[in-house]
Amino acid sequence: MQVKECIVSAPGKAILHGEHAVVHGKVALAVSLNLRTYLWLKPSSTGKVGINLPNIDTFISWDLSELKQLLHDSCAKTKEVKQLDAELIKRLREFIGVTNGNLDTRTMATLSFLYMYLSLFGSGDLPSLTVTVWSELPTGAGLGSSAAFSVCLASALLSASGAIPTPLKDWDITARWSQEHMELINSWAFQGEMIIHGNPSGVDNAVGTWGGMLRFLSGKIIPLSRVPLLRILLTNTKVPRSTKVLVAGVKDKMNKFPSIMYPVLESVDAISCTCEKTLSDMTSEPITGEHYNVLEELIDINQHHLNVMGVGHTALDTLCSVTLARGLHSKLTGAGGGGCGITLLRPETDCLVIQNTIQDLQSFGFDCWETSIGGPGVQQHSPHSVKEEILEVLNLY
Structure with missing residues (x-):
């Protein structure tokens, strides 16, 4: 299977008001932060799948034959999101050597990538590709860096697998998906967040998907249609x-x-x-x-x-x-x-x-x-719309 090249980005998040009070049933306002994570998905003919994370000095690839052995009968029956596939996660943890105490950023990012890749492509031929992810967000600072990563992965892999169309037309420099397709992106990004964090609220990936500002109250997330930058x-x-x-x-x-x-x-x-x-x-x-x-x-x-x-x-x-x-x-x-x-x-x-x-x-x-x-959520870019220094980093790997 041959996939199309694409560049996507998603924002980080900040809490404007409502920290801690939200845990006790009060309103919190979460906003997109215009420090973004960028992902460049490139098809290859190497017979390998690779992930490059230059922010944390991580560059790994696997033979397609290795990854095919991890698939089982229930893999990727549908592109719709259901519960996490516990059997696939178990196989992936063993494959990359995850132990209960080995929960570093590199390991969890790798696990999330492989899970989404195999879930979305596992029912057909696995494509040879490489994703390179670079972020303006510091990790571990509470700014939604893992969610921006998960949103980028979900949007790029869903597009590459044909589950959602590519919104970027020849004359566009950036484009966003429809509400229906963003809901699917958000659902898969939440799966990535569950793998990384265990029991996330869903706020971070929702901000990364829709951008702007979200109202969070008692587990309900409501994107606000218009907010000033x-x-x-x-x-x-x-x-x-x-x-x-x-x-x-x-x-x-x-x-x-x-x-x-x-x-x-x-x-x-x-x-x-x-x-x-x-x-x-x-x-x-x-x-x-x-x-x-x-x-x-x-x-x-x-x-x-x-x-x-x-x-x-x-x-x-x-x-x-x-x-x-x-x-x-x-x-x-x-x-x-x-x-x-x-x-x-x-x-x-x-x-x-x-x-x-x-x-x-x-x-x-x-x-x-x-x-x-208050800026935009996940979007696809033409190479001309990405800052030159970011494009150079993404293109190095």
Whole structure:
């Protein structure tokens, strides 16, 4: 079977408001982050299947004859997503040498790729191909890097297998799939996330698929049709943290001080809803400074609430104080306890202010990017639409 070459990309994600409160039935707003993961699928005639992950120095290939031996009778009866194929996962774990303690990024990315490849192509001839994936997202920072990887894999392999059409026409530079096809991409990406994380919420892969902003409440994910593109600084404090420990700590506080903590969660819920309304207003009326005033106040209030919950950190306090000294407003994004924070940039914010702020943050050992939130989800690219430096990296392998 011969497949067509394609280039796809998917965004990372950030939580705008609702961290931790969402675990207790409150609204969270997740937004796409315009730091993207790119995948280039190339057909080959080598009789091999390969995956190249230059971000983590991983370059592996297998003979098609090896992979065919892993298939069993129930493989790929349909392109529709059902439950994970436990038998195929078991065979793949043995094939690549996964033990219970061997859950590093390289291993889980490889397992996810091979599972999708064999599931989607296993009912016919396995094609010889190579996928190269490169990301602007740091791994392990709570920015949806694994979900962006899974969304890219799902869209490229579904297209290559013929399960969904290629949306890119000869005259297009980028194109997106229909709602129906994106739902299929999202379902397969969720399978990839289950392989990597075990029990994901589905928020990260949904943001990677649809982009923009999503409202998450009690397990229901609702993409919001129109949101403004907002400029931000994204800062990675590089302080490691355990999401599981932080979530447990918030629960302990709630059990100990219910009359104090439950109103805090109600307030965070109101912050999310107020932010959602403000962003909606910004798409239906002229954007004013007052809109940004509200967004900045909500950021400040939520950051204080997150400190009350016990998920702050001195590094995040430093981020907030450094940016506030420049007239900018910041909050943590994600689990807290370190990790990443976002800083809102107004349209009129001077470039020199931004440059100086980045330098100030870097002096504390933080990584910092100027980027945006609310951009498009998964899309296919012509080579001409991909930044030259990214194309060069993808084309090296």
